[in-house]
Amino acid sequence: MSRVLRVAAAQLGPIARAEPRAQVVDRLLVLLRDAAAAGAHLVVYPELALTSFFPRWYMDDTAELDWFYETEMPGPETKRLFDEARQLGVGLHLGYAELTPDGHRYNTSILVERDGSVVATYRKVHLPGHEEYEPWRPFQHLERRYFEPGDRFATHRAFGGVVGLATCNDRRWPETYRVLGMQGAEVVLIGYNTPIHYPPDPSHDSLVGFHSHLVMQAGAYQNGMFVVGVAHGGNEEGVVSLADSCIIAPSGRVIALTAHTDDEIAVADLNLDLCANYKETLFDFERYRRPDAYGAITDRKGAIPPP
Amino acid sequence: MSRVLRVAAAQLGPIARAEPRAQVVDRLLVLLRDAAAAGAHLVVYPELALTSFFPRWYMDDTAELDWFYETEMPGPETKRLFDEARQLGVGLHLGYAELTPDGHRYNTSILVERDGSVVATYRKVHLPGHEEYEPWRPFQHLERRYFEPGDRFATHRAFGGVVGLATCNDRRWPETYRVLGMQGAEVVLIGYNTPIHYPPDPSHDSLVGFHSHLVMQAGAYQNGMFVVGVAHGGNEEGVVSLADSCIIAPSGRVIALTAHTDDEIAVADLNLDLCANYKETLFDFERYRRPDAYGAITDRKGAIPPP
Numbered sequence: 001m002s003r004v005l006r007v008a009a010a011q012l013g014p015i016a017r018a019e020p021r022a023q024v025v026d027r028l029l030v031l032l033r034d035a036a037a038a039g040a041h042l043v044v045y046p047e048l049a050l051t052s053f054f055p056r057w058y059m060d061d062t063a064e065l066d067w068f069y070e071t072e073m074p075g076p077e078t079k080r081l082f083d084e085a086r087q088l089g090v091g092l093h094l095g096y097a098e099l100t101p102d103g104h105r106y107n108t109s110i111l112v113e114r115d116g117s118v119v120a121t122y123r124k125v126h127l128p129g130h131e132e133y134e135p136w137r138p139f140q141h142l143e144r145r146y147f148e149p150g151d152r153f154a155t156h157r158a159f160g161g162v163v164g165l166a167t168c169n170d171r172r173w174p175e176t177y178r179v180l181g182m183q184g185a186e187v188v189l190i191g192y193n194t195p196i197h198y199p200p201d202p203s204h205d206s207l208v209g210f211h212s213h214l215v216m217q218a219g220a221y222q223n224g225m226f227v228v229g230v231a232h233g234g235n236e237e238g239v240v241s242l243a244d245s246c247i248i249a250p251s252g253r254v255i256a257l258t259a260h261t262d263d264e265i266a267v268a269d270l271n272l273d274l275c276a277n278y279k280e281t282l283f284d285f286e287r288y289r290r291p292d293a294y295g296a297i298t299d300r301k302g303a304i305p306p307p
Numbered sequence: 308m309s310r311v312l313r314v315a316a317a318q319l320g321p322i323a324r325a326e327p328r329a330q331v332v333d334r335l336l337v338l339l340r341d342a343a344a345a346g347a348h349l350v351v352y353p354e355l356a357l358t359s360f361f362p363r364w365y366m367d368d369t370a371e372l373d374w375f376y377e378t379e380m381p382g383p384e385t386k387r388l389f390d391e392a393r394q395l396g397v398g399l400h401l402g403y404a405e406l407t408p409d410g411h412r413y414n415t416s417i418l419v420e421r422d423g424s425v426v427a428t429y430r431k432v433h434l435p436g437h438e439e440y441e442p443w444r445p446f447q448h449l450e451r452r453y454f455e456p457g458d459r460f461a462t463h464r465a466f467g468g469v470v471g472l473a474t475c476n477d478r479r480w481p482e483t484y485r486v487l488g489m490q491g492a493e494v495v496l497i498g499y500n501t502p503i504h505y506p507p508d509p510s511h512d513s514l515v516g517f518h519s520h521l522v523m524q525a526g527a528y529q530n531g532m533f534v535v536g537v538a539h540g541g542n543e544e545g546v547v548s549l550a551d552s553c554i555i556a557p558s559g560r561v562i563a564l565t566a567h568t569d570d571e572i573a574v575a576d577l578n579l580d581l582c583a584n585y586k587e588t589l590f591d592f593e594r595y596r597r598p599d600a601y602g603a604i605t606d607r608k609g610a611i612p613p614p
Contacts, residue, residue, distance in 0.1 A: 178604050179600065184613065204589070222522065252517065290456070290482075296490060297601055
């Protein structure tokens with residue numbers, strides 16, 4: 001059985017606040033067909049891929065907020081995307097805002113196999129930003145108001161390998177990759193929305209692309225796995241977000257990269273057997289890890305400096 | 308009180324197998340004086356800085372092996388280095404092979420304050436390589452034969468900040484930086500000996516410099532701290548090792564880098580207040596970490612893939 005997985009990172013450019021779902025799904029379908037034409041087995045869409053990145057706006061009208069959420073997946077607007085992917089034999093990863101029947105809200109992604117079966121859903125663990133309206137900001141980042149956190153990272157047998165899911169800010173935390181690596185991940189799929197401007201400390205702004213690649217490259221290398229990072233970027237409603245979608249090998253090298261800041265696919269063949277070049281040598285966890293020395297990672301939340 | 312620490316990364320070129328300690332200490336003194344002349348508060352020498360990197364040779368003669376170890380620190384040959392550092396008011400970090408009175412062997416480093424007081428010693432936690440002679444290798448890497456592992460990472464108040472120690476292969480493991488970060492580290496000092504050729508998988512060879520910087524840059528950024536990485540490199544007894552000693556800011560950027568593969572210092576001013584740009588914003592651990600989701604990091608040694 002082939003262990004080469006052809007993946008298309010399906011980057012999205014800006015989505016206007018008023019852009020209807022049907023129009024966004026049309027854009028996703030164009031990318032899906034591009035991916036299928038390129039022979040991809042899996043198309044990876046970014047985080048919150050069906051609407052504008054709404055956490056930038058403070059909303060206290062629940063009906064206004066609810067418009068951005070999906071109550072079923074696939075739902076009325078997304079069903080044709082799932083149907084066409086199945087017909088084309090292309091798996092898909094899609095990020096969306098989830099509103100459950102009992103009123104819980106999550107920043108969720110779904111992974112679907114080439115035959116249309118649902119592999120897993122994942123709810124974002126590391127929610128960035130803030131809970132309350134902060135008038136000093138040029139734009140808000142209210143993920144901690146609009147979503148509850150997910151509770152775990154998991155891996156899944158799919159696409160001939162072991163696949164893990166993470167979302168946006170999760171990628172900055174080395175624990176994300178390691179918890180997935182400890183569950184055998186060979187490929188981690190990560191969608192993101194990352195504004196270039198970081199209001200709490202603008203010294204980050206000129207480094208945002210560097211940081212995004214740095215953390216994904218290190219996570220890939222240190223766990224001997226592929227990482228697929230997919231942006232919803234460009235200038236959206238006046239806020240510019242990072243593009244730079246990429247596919248990273250277990251060597252830590254970027255092997256595919258988008259060239260624009262709009263809708264575009266970047267494709268690479270992921271030879272999953274390359275993971276062993278790291279997992280079975282330098283990073284043979286069973287032989288070389290020292291969990292007895294790692295207690296401070298799980299025994300506390302914040303740092304405890306020496307007295 | 309100033310929070311700017313001027314550090315000299317004191318890279319060493321090759322040390323011949325027969326090179327006497329006195330001659331090596333002479334070389335360390337040259338670097339110390341260079342560092343003092345540059346106004347450095349701290350000079351950082353690499354791992355196993357007093358001898359050739361002897362784990363590349365298989366030795367079953369204990370007397371032959373013992374020659375490479377220190378039974379006291381400072382000892383007869385190193386006392387003049389410690390004395391001159393104190394007189395110059397320069398702190399020092401020095402890696403060496405430690406043989407304890409009761410016969411235990413460690414890959415150790417010592418950190419000494421500007422007044423000559425010992426801050427701490429550290430025994431390498433992540434020992435790479437192998438235990439037995441492996442004839443297929445062009446050179447051995449017998450750290451797991453010649454050293455016992457250390458048991459913990461710790462941080463220390465010194466040089467006006469919070470300092471942590473790690474050694475060589477420790478730098479490839481994200482847990483190293485995180486365990487030190489969870490103890491408030493603002494600067495981590497890391498000496499290394501890194502052969503360019505990795506016999507178990509030569510596909511790593513062309514990436515060794517990239518990997519070395521990648522892991523230290525990610526560790527610095529993800530924990531909002533400075534990392535000082537110092538090589539014992541060059542062509543030593545026919546084995547070429549990485550130089551590329553560097554000082555990395557909490558932004559993840561390399562702010563100083565050696566230019567050669569021989570004895571050389573690279574100097575930078577470490578403004579420890581820059582750590583807050585990361586520790587108090589994006590990486591506010593107390594606010595944003597999710598240790599409840601990190602159990603797999605400490606509850607197992609090797610990976611457990613899904614069924």
